[in-house]
Amino acid sequence: MSVSVREALGAFKPAAIAVGIALAAYIAGWVAYEVFFPGTAPVQPIEFSHVIHAGDYQIDCQYCHIYAARSTTAGVPAVEKCMGCHKVIATDKPEIQKLTDYWNSRQAIPWIKVHDLADFVYFPHKRHVQAEVACQTCHGEVQTMARIERVAPLSMKWCVGCHEEREVENGRDCWTCHK
Amino acid sequence: MARKKNPGSKLSRREFLALVGTGTSVMAGAGFLTAKFSRRPVEQLIPYVVPPEDYIPGVAAYYNTVCNLCPAGCGITVRIREGRAKKIEGNPAHPVSQGGTCALGQSGLQVLYNPDRLQTPVTRRGERGTGDFHTVGWNSALTTVASHLDKLRLANRGAGVGLLTGDIRGHLDDLLIQFLGLMGSGRYLQYAFTNPTNLYSANAASFDTAQLPYYDIANSDFLLSFGADFLGMWVSPVSYSRAYGDFRQGRREGEDKGPRRQRGQLVQIEPRMSLTGANADIWVPAVPGTEGALALGIAHIIAGGAGRFAAALAEFDPPRVAEISGVEASTIERLARSFGDAKAPLAIGGGGAAAGTNGVPNLVAINLLNHLAGNIGREGGVVFNPKPAFGRTGMQRHGSYLDLLAFVEEIADVDDGVLIIAGTNPLYDFPGDERLVRALQRIPLVVGLSSFMDETMQYADIVLPVNSYLEGWGDDAPEPGVGMRVASISQPVVAPLYDTMDVGDVFIRLAQRMDRDMQRAMPWPDFHAYLRNAWRRMYDKRRDKLDYVDFDAFWTAVLEAGVWGETRRASQRNEFHAQVDYEPPVHAGNDVDYPWYFQPFVSQGFFDGRGANLPWQQELPDPMTSIVYGSWIELNPRTANELGVDEGDILEVSSPAGSLRAPVWITQGIRPDTVAMPIGQGHTSFGRYATGRGANPLSILSAQVDSRTGAFAWGATRVNLTPTGERIRFVKTGGWSRTLDRQILGPRSGETQEGGDHG
Numbered sequence: 001m002s003v004s005v006r007e008a009l010g011a012f013k014p015a016a017i018a019v020g021i022a023l024a025a026y027i028a029g030w031v032a033y034e035v036f037f038p039g040t041a042p043v044q045p046i047e048f049s050h051v052i053h054a055g056d057y058q059i060d061c062q063y064c065h066i067y068a069a070r071s072t073t074a075g076v077p078a079v080e081k082c083m084g085c086h087k088v089i090a091t092d093k094p095e096i097q098k099l100t101d102y103w104n105s106r107q108a109i110p111w112i113k114v115h116d117l118a119d120f121v122y123f124p125h126k127r128h129v130q131a132e133v134a135c136q137t138c139h140g141e142v143q144t145m146a147r148i149e150r151v152a153p154l155s156m157k158w159c160v161g162c163h164e165e166r167e168v169e170n171g172r173d174c175w176t177c178h179k
Numbered sequence: 180m181a182r183k184k185n186p187g188s189k190l191s192r193r194e195f196l197a198l199v200g201t202g203t204s205v206m207a208g209a210g211f212l213t214a215k216f217s218r219r220p221v222e223q224l225i226p227y228v229v230p231p232e233d234y235i236p237g238v239a240a241y242y243n244t245v246c247n248l249c250p251a252g253c254g255i256t257v258r259i260r261e262g263r264a265k266k267i268e269g270n271p272a273h274p275v276s277q278g279g280t281c282a283l284g285q286s287g288l289q290v291l292y293n294p295d296r297l298q299t300p301v302t303r304r305g306e307r308g309t310g311d312f313h314t315v316g317w318n319s320a321l322t323t324v325a326s327h328l329d330k331l332r333l334a335n336r337g338a339g340v341g342l343l344t345g346d347i348r349g350h351l352d353d354l355l356i357q358f359l360g361l362m363g364s365g366r367y368l369q370y371a372f373t374n375p376t377n378l379y380s381a382n383a384a385s386f387d388t389a390q391l392p393y394y395d396i397a398n399s400d401f402l403l404s405f406g407a408d409f410l411g412m413w414v415s416p417v418s419y420s421r422a423y424g425d426f427r428q429g430r431r432e433g434e435d436k437g438p439r440r441q442r443g444q445l446v447q448i449e450p451r452m453s454l455t456g457a458n459a460d461i462w463v464p465a466v467p468g469t470e471g472a473l474a475l476g477i478a479h480i481i482a483g484g485a486g487r488f489a490a491a492l493a494e495f496d497p498p499r500v501a502e503i504s505g506v507e508a509s510t511i512e513r514l515a516r517s518f519g520d521a522k523a524p525l526a527i528g529g530g531g532a533a534a535g536t537n538g539v540p541n542l543v544a545i546n547l548l549n550h551l552a553g554n555i556g557r558e559g560g561v562v563f564n565p566k567p568a569f570g571r572t573g574m575q576r577h578g579s580y581l582d583l584l585a586f587v588e589e590i591a592d593v594d595d596g597v598l599i600i601a602g603t604n605p606l607y608d609f610p611g612d613e614r615l616v617r618a619l620q621r622i623p624l625v626v627g628l629s630s631f632m633d634e635t636m637q638y639a640d641i642v643l644p645v646n647s648y649l650e651g652w653g654d655d656a657p658e659p660g661v662g663m664r665v666a667s668i669s670q671p672v673v674a675p676l677y678d679t680m681d682v683g684d685v686f687i688r689l690a691q692r693m694d695r696d697m698q699r700a701m702p703w704p705d706f707h708a709y710l711r712n713a714w715r716r717m718y719d720k721r722r723d724k725l726d727y728v729d730f731d732a733f734w735t736a737v738l739e740a741g742v743w744g745e746t747r748r749a750s751q752r753n754e755f756h757a758q759v760d761y762e763p764p765v766h767a768g769n770d771v772d773y774p775w776y777f778q779p780f781v782s783q784g785f786f787d788g789r790g791a792n793l794p795w796q797q798e799l800p801d802p803m804t805s806i807v808y809g810s811w812i813e814l815n816p817r818t819a820n821e822l823g824v825d826e827g828d829i830l831e832v833s834s835p836a837g838s839l840r841a842p843v844w845i846t847q848g849i850r851p852d853t854v855a856m857p858i859g860q861g862h863t864s865f866g867r868y869a870t871g872r873g874a875n876p877l878s879i880l881s882a883q884v885d886s887r888t889g890a891f892a893w894g895a896t897r898v899n900l901t902p903t904g905e906r907i908r909f910v911k912t913g914g915w916s917r918t919l920d921r922q923i924l925g926p927r928s929g930e931t932q933e934g935g936d937h938g
């Protein structure tokens with residue numbers, strides 16, 4: 001006795017089609033989210049533009065991110081730092097007025113994190129700055145970004161790739177980044 | 180397709196499309212949402228509003244200060260990140276700790292971050308002792324106390340104000356004396372049952388010094404320790420543990436290289452094997468309290484019938500001493516030979532040997548051994564400490580058990596007495612405390628200064644929350660020190676977490692709320708200013724010898740280094756002034772109704788009980804039994820057999836003063852006629868981690884005291900044991916303590932331990 005595969009399948013045909021459509025729909029939904037909401041350039045509480053600061057005025061990165069050469073964290077400028085200039089500069093702009101409101105009420109600006117590493121990764125900014133890795137290597141051409149955007153994948157493969165290329169001492173050692 | 184009669188089996192076209200449509204959009208939505216929620220949640224990047232001035236986020240800073248969890252006064256280094264204390268280590272530059280801490284010292288962070296810390300002042304609402312308090316502001320609390328004190332002072336009745344503290348040294352001690360002096364009162368007593376009152380007294384009698392000497396274990400080559408658990412918590416455990424390392428390696432103190440001499444030999448004489456006993460080459464379990472006789476027996480053999488002490492020693496021949504101490508005559512002879520032949524022998528006494536009714540005579544007898552060995556004031560012997568850089572010695576500060584009782588009762592007897600209690604907890608560690616409680620009840624105003632609502636604070640009317648030692652200012656000239664003149668400043672390594680104050684600040688604030696004379700006499704804005712002033716005076720006196728541009732430079736340098744002092748050791752002649760005699764120990768309870776000697780011992784984790792509210796200390800396996808969390812009573816296997824009990828069986832332990840229940844731990848490291856219990860558990864009020872856990876052996880001790888000093892004799896009570904039929908399983912990390920001839924460690928060589936095959 002023989003069973004025709006085609007016939008057997010035929011019995012399930014409607015079901016198979018249904019599953020296929022469902023799967024396609026599911027994937028489409030997923031992709032749609034990734035495409036329309038990539039999350040790599042979230043809207044920030046203040047439309048801060050690196051184009052103006054780092055691009056036009058060529059302010060050094062470490063003028064604001066003051067801890068980068070000395071600490072694991074680069075440091076988001078304190079509100080007081082922003083006000084150091086914006087007490088007098090561009091005070092008529094609505095975004096600067098938002099800043100002034102934060103300052104007057106002694107509130108921190110709740111920036112959205114763009115470059116987020118998992119908690120089990122030890123990433124010291126100072127080592128990279130001291131090794132003269134340009135900020136742009138990981139953060140992209142910041143000076144051209146009106147809204148900050150993540151361009152690097154920040155994946156382990158990507159990190160180790162660079163470590164290998166630059167022949168970093170112990171750059172492939174697990175313990176270097178996972179302490 | 181035509182519609183058929185059977186509607187259940189086929190869908191209409193419309194229905195089909197609707198279904199496909201809904202399904203597709205549901206699935207697409209699901210995909211969309213899965214993608215959304217599988218992404219790491221959006222995090223915020225919160226900047227400072229105003230950047231911190233004194234640290235860089237992400238970079239640790241290290242501050243030196245002083246550990247004050249026990250009287251040793253180790254220098255510590257605390258790692259701070261973003262203004263928070265993260266880790267405590269020993270300060271390598273501090274001569275007492277030399278980079279080390281004990282387990283309790285490590286747990287200092289849990290004093291700081293303890294969830295049961297008192298965060299605001301409170302005043303009593305219910306009856307004394309019920310723990311019914313409500314919070315008040317600092318202002319009202321201080322004003323209440325100050326106006327009370329002011330009234331008494333202006334009426335010339337300030338003499339009824341008393342201050343009871345634990346072990347306060349340095350310039351804070353001076354400030355407190357000054358405050359009381361202004362009140363017209365000299366009532367100031369420091370009491371903690373672990374204060375080595377007998378050791379002070381014995382050394383005063385022997386060598387005419389009010390200070391503790393430094394026992395130079397590192398450079399000795401034969402150490403005869405009578406009950407001094409110096410690797411546990413005796414006097415200055417970190418310093419002595421370090422010295423013990425040098426002693427065992429045959430190195431000169433603190434040197435890594437250089438010629439080795441012979442490895443030092445350690446003999447530990449004690450009825451219950453302590454951590455030090457377990458490290459000894461020979462462990463000699465003598466009858467509790469007879470250590471003095473043993474010392475005199477050894478002295479008898481060494482002196483050989485000659486010399487100044489011949490007459491006093493005549494009757495201490497080995498057979499007689501063997502009878503008293505339960506140590507075989509041949510062992511006594513062997514110990515005497517080894518001690519006499521060693522190049523740098525050293526005898527020390529503490530623990531149970533100092534905690535009988537005959538503590539002082541025992542310790543004097545032990546000192547005699549040092550005199551006969553000619554090691555007083557010599558390297559590898561008893562090194563005297565130079566006069567401290569500032570402050571009174573413990574001998575001048577500490578009161579005994581009897582002193583405390585008299586002190587509190589006297590205050591109760593005056594009208595309008597006020598008792599201020601800071602940093603001591605007698606209602607936990609003071610047996611016969613009904614008398615103390617009765618006296619406390621009669622005192623109209625009891626003010627407590629504390630970080631925790633402990634047993635004693637329950638009886639206060641007002642409790643003022645003080646800074647933990649990591650948040651406040653202070654200074655310290657450690658005692659016994661290490662034979663050098665050393666001083667340290669204790670600085671706040673973090674800002675106070677709560678609304679708390681330094682003890683010194685409380686008194687300065689009180690004075691500021693009192694009348695003009697008080698204000699003028701105590702003009703400092705805060706304790707920090709007082710401390711700086713005091714150090715400025717010290718600096719001015721030594722200005723020529725010190726190599727700093729000005730006082731500020733000096734102050735900063737001491738703060739940075741965490742210690743200041745001289746590295747020269749004083750030398751001293753080999754003098755010995757005391758009369759020696761043996762006084763038999765007296766134990767409460769007769770040996771028929773109470774057949775066993777009861778030896779509570781200071782535990783490594785909790786010290787005198789103050790560490791019991793620190794979870795790390797609760798989790799710390801006891802070094803001898805590996806038990807965590809609970810209490811236990813140590814029994815010799817023979818005792819256990821006699822009672823028919825096994826590990827974990829709960830015994831009722833009763834003494835003439837009371838009874839408690841504790842599970843059995845069987846060990847060969849104890850005499851069959853002795854049982855032992857760790858001190859530290861069994862708190863009735865000491866925060867969530869300590870309260871109601873285990874049993875407090877001090878609570879069933881009779882109020883026995885040393886015959887000379889009146890110090891609490893906590894090794895002088897006998898007990899009876901009754902099985903209850905109940906049992907528990909110990910929480911412990913260790914397994915079986917015997918090798919059962921499996922030769923795990925290979926064949927034994929060299930020394931053997933007497934008294935069993937423990938280990």
Ligand code: SF4
Nearest residue numbers: 246249252253281284
């Ligand atoms: S020995 Fe005493 S002072 Fe030293 S670290 Fe331990 S608790 Fe602190």
